Every structure is written in structure tokens, then in C-alpha cells.
Amino acid sequence: MFFRATAATLVLMSVTPTTPLRVGNASGFYGDRFSAMREMLEDGRLDVLTGDYLAELTMLILGRDRLRDPDLGYARTFPRQMEECLGLAADRGVAIVTNAGGLNPAALADRLRDLAVRLGVDVRVAHVEGDDLLGRAAELDLGRPLTANAYLGAWGIAEALRAGADIVVTGRVTDAALTVGPAAAHFGWARDDYDALAGAVVAGHIIECGTQATGGNYAFFTELAAAGHDLTHPGFPIAEVHGDGSAVITKHDGTGGAVTTGTVTAQLVYEVAGARYPGPDVTARLDTVRLTQEGPDRVRVAGVRGEAPPPDLKIGLNSMSGFRNDMTLVLTGLDLDAKADLAERQVRAALKGREPARLAFHRSRAHQVPAGGVADRDAASGDLDAPEQDAASIHLRIEAADLDPRKVGRSFGAAVVELALASFPGFHATAPPGDARPDGVGFSAAYRPASAVPHTAVLPDGTRVDVPPPRDTAVLTPVPEPPPPDPWPPGPTRRAPLGRVAGARSGDKGSDANLGVWVRGEDEWRWLVHTLTVDELKRLLPETAPLTVTRHVLPGLRAVNFVAEGLLGGGAGSGPRSDPLAKGLGEWLRGRSVDIPEAFLP
Structure with a gap:
């Protein structure tokens, strides 16, 4: 359980399996819609509002900021947003959880405390630290980087909320931890409640990129528009998380965009790899995710299984x-x-x-x-x-x-x-x-034992609580590819762009490109899984031909996911490609022509 702030008091939230926790998101990156925080607070009820500001390139930007001024290193737009919205969040009893602290969460927490005093708003601010390993780079054999940050999990956030924090500022935690921490605190989950934790990880992954879950960057956006959904100003997503880890993805009533199994699938396959999705708290099995359209702008996410996390943290x-x-x-x-x-x-x-x-x-x-x-x-x-x-x-x-x-x-x-x-x-x-x-x-990733990385919650009263590493771990191994369904029978085909039947979303993972492709029907899936092989992808995207490309199959999502190693050169901050983050890679693929069964085409 955790406490929720009102204007002047802390109200104990009831903890029952039937009471979902409404977790909204108001930022998918550093530079996202400035007004989103106010919109999310004004447009409907929330229990928690998260903000994800950090990406690989963002850490580089914040590292440059810190070189110029050691007091910087956090997302500078966040205090300006809070100046507009701090009183509103307190009045509505909404806890704020954000990774906007970047490389300097303590400085951002202090700035928010000063802001609260200046505005006369009674809120309690905590922060989470330990991820910044730059000072230990030599000890941990990490070379001489500009930034070195471990991806921490959710338990520091949970500790801060249990102690009555109204605002929790973190540095580099996993994006999903912003959702998992509040859910774990609210429902009283234990460290080995893997299925519940995995369900919250999946929910957090869906909402972490903001409007990408509500129709933004969506392959079939023209179909949404034709169905009457206004994409001019999409609303930001909400995860109604339940005590068993299942969730309903939705948005505030009356806001733009749409929440469908398609928009949720698009985000689920974004920047992941295989069926095992590892994190510092749990490994979520993406091959167990089941999506159901429960109603207009309501998609239920259920069935997620979890396993013990890997022993090492990503840095x-x-x-x-x-x-x-x-x-x-x-x-x-x-x-x-x-x-x-x-x-x-x-x-x-x-x-x-x-x-x-x-x-x-x-x-x-x-x-x-x-x-x-x-x-x-x-x-x-x-x-x-x-x-x-x-x-x-x-x-x-x-x-x-x-x-x-x-x-x-x-x-x-x-x-x-x-x-x-x-x-x-x-x-x-x-x-x-x-x-x-x-x-x-x-940008590169190193892996070190979780026991070598401190994880500390600094509570509102200044008390420092050490968060221990997981007791049980499991070395990450690939999930064997399941037997494919019978192929679609031979028949008449027509040459047409792949995107007439398949959606795609792509992005960066350091120097590697990630590309998820999905279809919406079982018949199309029987065709896609046999057609879009690694060899066929390399033929369609010649830039990937000399590279190591791995395909992962996610039958429950009717999706295949590809990782093209080294396509992005030096990663987001460098490289020769005009699209250094691989954001358009999926649309390039969808524009390439293949022989498609006529039964699937208009």
C-alpha cells in the first residue's frame, strides 16, 4: 500500500484486488508535448502520473549538460511543467513518478522542494539513486565513458511511495519501473510475485512511450481516421493495473487518438527482442501476453507470466x-x-x-x-x-x-x-x-552483477533505504521457437506493398536496429510467419544484408521481431544514416513490394 496526497493530508489508499490503480503517462521522451501533464491531470481521474524522459540519446545530452554545469544533468523542462501543475496534482491526490532526474535526481528533487515552498504546496519529495556508476567506471572495467548508468528496477520507487512520498524522482530506471513501482507499493506485491510484476512490466512498456499507444506513429493510422478517430491531438495513455498484474489500457474520455488491440500491439513489439523481456525485477514472457478489445478505447492485457530476473544489470x-x-x-x-x-x-x-x-x-x-x-x-x-x-x-x-x-x-x-x-x-x-x-x-551496454550496483531510496525525511538485489535469479536463455502454424495454401497472389497487410514499428537499441512486424488475422499470420524470414528481410532491406539479423517469433501477438546488429553504426548520437534511430525502418519495409495472397488484399 502507499499513501496518496491531497492538498494538505495523506490519505491511505485501500488495497483490494478489485480496485485497479490508474497509472497515466505524460511524457514519452525529453521534448514530448509540454502541455501533456496538465491535460492528464485535468481531463480525468488518476492515481499516479508518470513521466518517461530518458533514452540512450537523452543520457548523452544530459551528460553534455553536466559537463557544462555539474548542477545540471536532469530534464530541465520538468520543473517548468511542475510549476504549472504541482498544486493541481496535490489537489487531485495524484502521485508523480518520473525518471526526469536523469544524471542528477538529487538536484531535481531539491529543486522541486524549493518550488513547493515557493508555491505554498504541501508535498513530500523523495528520490532514487545508485544508478550513476561514472565514478566507478575504472573499478567496474567500463572504460572512460561520458555517462555510465545501470538500469535499476521498481523497488526503490515502491519504498519511497510506501513512506508517503507524493513525488518520486529517479535517475536511470527501466521505463516500465515507473509503473511497476507504484503497482507493487499499492498492491503489496512481494519480490517473487513474478506473474503480477511481469504484467505490470508489460503495462508499463505499453504506456511508457506516451501517444504511441493511442494512435501515434501507428502503421494503420489512415484506418483510424476513416473510423472517426481524431489523430490531431492524441490523448496520453492510462494503464488500469489490477492486483494480479493484468491491466486495461485506455485514455481519458473525450481525448483524441484511439486505443485498440492494434495500437497496443504496435507498442508491445517496439524495441524488444525475443519472448523473454528481461528487467531488473522480473523477466516478462511476451509470448504469454493476450490482448482483448474490451470496449471503445479499452484493451485488456492479461495472461502474462513472469520469471526470476537475470543476475546482471544492464549498464x-x-x-x-x-x-x-x-x-x-x-x-x-x-x-x-x-x-x-x-x-x-x-x-x-x-x-x-x-x-x-x-x-x-x-x-x-x-x-x-x-x-x-x-x-x-x-x-x-x-x-x-x-x-x-x-x-x-x-x-x-x-x-x-x-x-x-x-x-x-x-x-x-x-x-x-x-x-x-x-x-x-x-x-x-x-x-x-x-x-x-x-x-x-x-552507446554500448555492459552487464555487471546486480549486487555490485547500489540502489537507494532517499525518503522525504532524508532517510536512506538500501534496496537489496534480487535473491533469486535466472540466467537469460532464448525461448525455443514454437512450431509454426500450417502455411497459407498456394493460390493467386498480387504484387503489392507489404504494408497493405502488415504493420510495423521500429527503433534503436544502441548500434542495433529493432523491427517488429505484425498482422491482424490468423490467416495472415500463417502467411507472414512463413514468408518474412531473415533471408527475405535482407532481400527487402538490402542495408541489412551484410549484418547479423535475428528473428524472434511472438505467435500470441501474430508478430515477428527482428534485430539487425550494427545497422546504426555508433548509435543514436552518431552514425551515417539519415535515420539514426531507425524510426522509419519499419515504414521502409512496409513500402517494399512482395507477392501477397489476393485473399488478403482489398
């Missing part, structure tokens, strides 16, 4: 490696390959003797293929006889990186611009030369 490491810059030239009309080759030769010659350590040239379209246009033209080709100039053009992006900022500063851009009257016909750039910027290279 996210960010490192900075020099500086980077880029220039983009526009090539138009005829002889595009020859123009690009000439530009590359000239730039390399101009930089001879001071060429950066990394100098790469990337060709891409400067335009969209128009409706009814040529869909299979090479991505780095313009359209001949095009009625618009952009349609006849491609971009040549020149990327430079080096430890020495002088090699990639304005002089690099100036060397490119000096070719303007001496290079290919039609030479022009998309922007003038700019300054070098820090190059965040190399």
Missing part, C-alpha cells in the same frame, strides 16, 4: 568521440551518378592533407514519389522529365567527423562551397557552412 554507456559536421549538395537532372562522383573527387582533393578521420558521401532522394509515380525507381535517382524540380533532384550529404574540431569546422564547409563554380552543373547546397558539433559516438 548504458555513452561516450563522446570528437566532433562532426555535414554539408548537403543538390544534384538535378541528367548524369546524377557522374555528378555525385565528380563532387566526391573534388571534395576529397580539396581536403587532401586535412581530411577528417571519417568522410562519407550519402545519396538520397530530395523528394517524395508522387501518387501514381514510379514506385520502384532507385532511391538515389531523380525522375527524368519531371514536372517539378525537386522531383528531378537527389541529395548528396557529405558527413565529416574527427577528434580535431578544426578539421570539421567551418573550414570543412567552406572547402565544399568553394567548388560552387568549378563542379557539376546546377551546383547548390541546402544550407551555408556551420560550426562543428560534438559527436556522440558509441
Whole structure:
């Protein structure tokens, strides 16, 4: 159980298996909709409001902030949101749980206490620490990173809430822990209530990315719009968590977007790997998840099984490696390959003797293929006889990186611009030369025993409570792939984009790309699981062909999940791809043409 704040008192919440805990989310990343916190507090009832601000790239950003000012290192938008909403949350008895503390949760907690005094709002603030291992990097053999943070679990949050905290600020905890901690405190779960904990992990994973669970970034968004769902301003998600760990995913009545088994599936397959989804408190079995549309904007998530967590904690490491810059030239009309080759030769010659350590040239379209246009033209080709100039053009992006900022500063851009009257016909750039910027290279993950990482809840009265590591653990092993269903029988097919029948969502895991693909019917599943193999994926996405790609099968979700190792180079803060987070990878796949049974197509 835990205490819930009102304006001036703490009210003990009743703890019964039949009383769900309404956990909302108001942030899926650092930079998400600023007004979401107020909207979630004003638009309906909540018990807990979470905010997820941290991603791999965010830790790099916060690490740079801390280099400039040791008092920083937290999400600076959060205090401004709380200045608007602190009194409202207290009046409504809503506990706030957030990882906005980033690299400096203690400083953010102090700032919130000062804010509460200034606003005259009586709230109790706690924080969780221990994840920041930068000072022990040498001891733990982690190299010399800019940031080094272990992914802590939910029990520090639970301790703080049990002690009466109205606001709990954490550093790097797992995203799902923001939901699991309040649920564990509310229902009094034990450390080995694995099924309940796993159910809350799945619920937390679904709502952690905000509006991605309510129609945002959804592959079949046009169908939602056609069904009357307004996607202009999607509402943020809510998980009604029950005492057994099952949950109903929903949103406030009257808000935009939609909650369907499809939108929930899309988020479930986002940035996961196999059937075992490991965390510091429990390993959730994603192959046991069952989704049911319970009513409009209500999806029940049930049946989740849990297992003991792995013995080691994941540690996210960010490192900075020099500086980077880029220039983009526009090539138009005829002889595009020859123009690009000439530009590359000239730039390399101009930089001879001071060429950066990394100098790469990337060709891409400067335009969209128009409706009814040529869909299979090479991505780095313009359209001949095009009625618009952009349609006849491609971009040549020149990327430079080096430890020495002088090699990639304005002089690099100036060397490119000096070719303007001496290079290919039609030479022009998309922007003038700019300054070098820090190059965040190399997010990587290390694993160390949980017993080597402190986990401390600092309660509202300053008491420090050590959270012990799990007593029982289990080494993570892959779940054997289940026998596939019988294949869809041979019959007439039609060449069409895969996305006509399959949804997809993709994202980054360090230097690896993650791509989940699902279908909505059992017949389509019989076809997809036999058709979309690793070899077929590599054929459809040639960039993945030389890479190690692993496929994981999730029959209960009618989904296959792929991990393409190394596709993103140095990860979110670096790498040559124009989509360094792999957010568009799934849509690229959906746009590729395959032979689809006519029975599945309109």
C-alpha cells in the first residue's frame, strides 16, 4: 500500500484486488508535448502520473549538460511543467513518478522542494539513486565513458511511495519501473510475485512511450481516421493495473487518438527482442501476453507470466568521440551518378592533407514519389522529365567527423562551397557552412552483477533505504521457437506493398536496429510467419544484408521481431544514416513490394 496526497493530508489508499490503480503517462521522451501533464491531470481521474524522459540519446545530452554545469544533468523542462501543475496534482491526490532526474535526481528533487515552498504546496519529495556508476567506471572495467548508468528496477520507487512520498524522482530506471513501482507499493506485491510484476512490466512498456499507444506513429493510422478517430491531438495513455498484474489500457474520455488491440500491439513489439523481456525485477514472457478489445478505447492485457530476473544489470554507456559536421549538395537532372562522383573527387582533393578521420558521401532522394509515380525507381535517382524540380533532384550529404574540431569546422564547409563554380552543373547546397558539433559516438551496454550496483531510496525525511538485489535469479536463455502454424495454401497472389497487410514499428537499441512486424488475422499470420524470414528481410532491406539479423517469433501477438546488429553504426548520437534511430525502418519495409495472397488484399 502507499499513501496518496491531497492538498494538505495523506490519505491511505485501500488495497483490494478489485480496485485497479490508474497509472497515466505524460511524457514519452525529453521534448514530448509540454502541455501533456496538465491535460492528464485535468481531463480525468488518476492515481499516479508518470513521466518517461530518458533514452540512450537523452543520457548523452544530459551528460553534455553536466559537463557544462555539474548542477545540471536532469530534464530541465520538468520543473517548468511542475510549476504549472504541482498544486493541481496535490489537489487531485495524484502521485508523480518520473525518471526526469536523469544524471542528477538529487538536484531535481531539491529543486522541486524549493518550488513547493515557493508555491505554498504541501508535498513530500523523495528520490532514487545508485544508478550513476561514472565514478566507478575504472573499478567496474567500463572504460572512460561520458555517462555510465545501470538500469535499476521498481523497488526503490515502491519504498519511497510506501513512506508517503507524493513525488518520486529517479535517475536511470527501466521505463516500465515507473509503473511497476507504484503497482507493487499499492498492491503489496512481494519480490517473487513474478506473474503480477511481469504484467505490470508489460503495462508499463505499453504506456511508457506516451501517444504511441493511442494512435501515434501507428502503421494503420489512415484506418483510424476513416473510423472517426481524431489523430490531431492524441490523448496520453492510462494503464488500469489490477492486483494480479493484468491491466486495461485506455485514455481519458473525450481525448483524441484511439486505443485498440492494434495500437497496443504496435507498442508491445517496439524495441524488444525475443519472448523473454528481461528487467531488473522480473523477466516478462511476451509470448504469454493476450490482448482483448474490451470496449471503445479499452484493451485488456492479461495472461502474462513472469520469471526470476537475470543476475546482471544492464549498464548504458555513452561516450563522446570528437566532433562532426555535414554539408548537403543538390544534384538535378541528367548524369546524377557522374555528378555525385565528380563532387566526391573534388571534395576529397580539396581536403587532401586535412581530411577528417571519417568522410562519407550519402545519396538520397530530395523528394517524395508522387501518387501514381514510379514506385520502384532507385532511391538515389531523380525522375527524368519531371514536372517539378525537386522531383528531378537527389541529395548528396557529405558527413565529416574527427577528434580535431578544426578539421570539421567551418573550414570543412567552406572547402565544399568553394567548388560552387568549378563542379557539376546546377551546383547548390541546402544550407551555408556551420560550426562543428560534438559527436556522440558509441552507446554500448555492459552487464555487471546486480549486487555490485547500489540502489537507494532517499525518503522525504532524508532517510536512506538500501534496496537489496534480487535473491533469486535466472540466467537469460532464448525461448525455443514454437512450431509454426500450417502455411497459407498456394493460390493467386498480387504484387503489392507489404504494408497493405502488415504493420510495423521500429527503433534503436544502441548500434542495433529493432523491427517488429505484425498482422491482424490468423490467416495472415500463417502467411507472414512463413514468408518474412531473415533471408527475405535482407532481400527487402538490402542495408541489412551484410549484418547479423535475428528473428524472434511472438505467435500470441501474430508478430515477428527482428534485430539487425550494427545497422546504426555508433548509435543514436552518431552514425551515417539519415535515420539514426531507425524510426522509419519499419515504414521502409512496409513500402517494399512482395507477392501477397489476393485473399488478403482489398
